[in-house]
Amino acid sequence: MRLLLFALIVYSNLQAGVSQAASPPLTNPKQDQKTSSPRTSGSGEVAGKQQADRVAQVTSEKAGSKTKVEVRKSSESARAKGDINFDDLSFKIEKDAKFNSALLTDEIKKLDGVKVKLRGYILPSTLFKETNIDQFVLVRDNQECCFGPGAALFDCVIVEMVPGKTTDFVTRPVTVEGKFKIDTEKYKSPNGDGPRGASHFAIFKIDGVNVK
Known part of the structure; x- marks a missing residue:
């Protein structure tokens, strides 16, 4: 035993x-704003889209997890x-x-x-x-x-x-x-x-x- x-x-x-490592890192919005430059707006848009996609994915996963499973x-x-x-x-x-x-x-x-x-x-x-x-x-x-x-x-x-x-x-x-x-x-x-x-x-x- x-x-x-x-x-x-x-x-x-x-x-x-593994679960903790797979979690997305927390970011500081103020720090991101300070370090961002107008010249990198293109990459910022890409990052923003990726973040939005990630939020949508997590939201979808949470919604799916609430699906009722039939108890038999x-x-x-x-x-x-x-x-x-x-x-x-x-x-x-x-x-x-x-x-x-x-x-x-x-x-x-x-x-x-x-x-x-x-x-x-x-x-x-x-x-x-x-x-x-x-x-x-x-x-x-x-x-x-x-x-x-x-x-x-x-x-x-x-x-x-x-x-x-x-x-x-x-x-x-x-x-x-x-x-x-x-x-x-x-x-x-x-x-x-x-x-x-x-x-x-x-x-x-x-x-x-x-x-x-």
Whole structure:
């Protein structure tokens, strides 16, 4: 487990660093005016257009991010058989916000200790090997946005295979079978303060008995 926790810390910090590096630098308008010259008005117009395009792009991205995604929770009959999906694990929490157990719904709490089947993708970024894997992060889809800074806390589940059981990495979706557990202590950020202020890397885990 220590290796996985180490990987979670390293990965999250790297993601936070990449995100910060990708952010456009802040400029001082007064300083720009002082250093600008009428002779460079052409380049100024180009820079202004580039900045306007950037603002338009960011605005478009923000608008797109507000698009409502249809939530499809498992039916009662499916849940009775232990068949769940990531929508069944969702609850109201802002991305990178501090986690509080009071945020969990009664439906989620009822899953604690239940044998489940959950479909998702093995996150390759936190693996130390590709075969005979005994612990990994299962995410909603195969995009990096499902884990780490800026990701929803409920979009990932830590899978720790029971003794004697392992799996191999594949790029296709897999179904994990095992006992679902809510663990709010094991995967806390160091000192409860991780990248962007998030308090946890994960709060859900499965003691995996089968991956297929």
